[in-house]
Amino acid sequence: MRSKTAKLISWTTGGFLLVLAAFRAPAEVTYFLLSTRLVGSALGSCVLPLTKPEDIAEARREMTLDQPPLIPLVRITAGADGINRDYLAPGKPSWTWHVTGFVGFVEGVPEILESTPALVERRQGGWFHDSSGAATVAFTGYKPVAELTREQIFFASAQLTANGMDLHWVDLGANYLYTVETSSSFSPANWMPAPGGSWPIAGTNWVDIATPLSGPRFYRVKAELKSP
Structure with missing residues (x-):
C-alpha cells in the first residue's frame, strides 16, 4: 500500500508537551x-x-x-x-x-x-x-x-488535555486509513503503533491516554490506501 507519513515532533518544556507538525506532500504540486x-x-x-x-x-x-x-x-x-x-x-x-x-x-x-x-x-x-x-x-x-x-496544507493539531494528548489530522479522503505511531527518541527512532489504539482507523482523531508525565514522546501519523 502507498503511504504518506506526517511527523508530529514533540518535546517537554516546563512539564508541558509542546507539539509542532510537519507533513510530506508530493513535491511536484x-x-x-x-x-x-x-x-x-x-x-x-x-x-x-x-x-x-x-x-x-x-x-x-x-x-x-x-x-x-x-x-x-x-x-x-x-x-x-x-x-x-x-x-x-x-x-x-x-x-x-x-x-x-x-x-x-x-x-x-x-x-x-x-x-x-x-x-x-x-x-x-x-x-x-x-x-x-x-x-x-x-x-x-x-x-x-x-x-x-x-505545513499549511497538510496540517495537524495536538493538544494536551486532562484525558491525554488529543491528536487531530487532515482527512486525505475516504480511501485512506491511519495509524498513529510513537517513538521515545529520534536518535535512534523506535517507531511503533501507539499503544491503546486499534490500528489502522478511518477516523482523523485519537487521544493518547498513555502520554508520559516526563520525557519526550514523538508522534507521527501514517496514512495508507485501503487494499482494493
Missing part, C-alpha cells in the same frame, strides 16, 4: 490560495493545485499585479479531499468539492461558468450534473493571494 479582493465577503477562498512550471510561474506573477486579475478557469469535482478549504474563514472549513484540473488564467468567460467557492458549495446540484460528477468553473474576480506551504 504547488498550492495557491485563491481569494477575492472583497475583504470580509462570504464568497470564500479555495485552494488551486498546480503542476506545470508555466502555470506556477503565472500564478506567482498574478500575485504581484494590482490591476484586475485574469480569471482562474478550473475543473472541479464533487467530494472533499482534505486540502481544499476556506483558509480565510475561522476554523479553515473544508469544502465538499475540490479542483482537479487547471485550464488557465483567461481574460473572459461565458457568464454561465462564473461562480465563487461558497456558491459552488451551496449549489452543487447545479454544477455536478454530468455522469462524471465534474464541472468547469471560472472564479471571476479571484486571484492567487498566497502560495501555501506543505
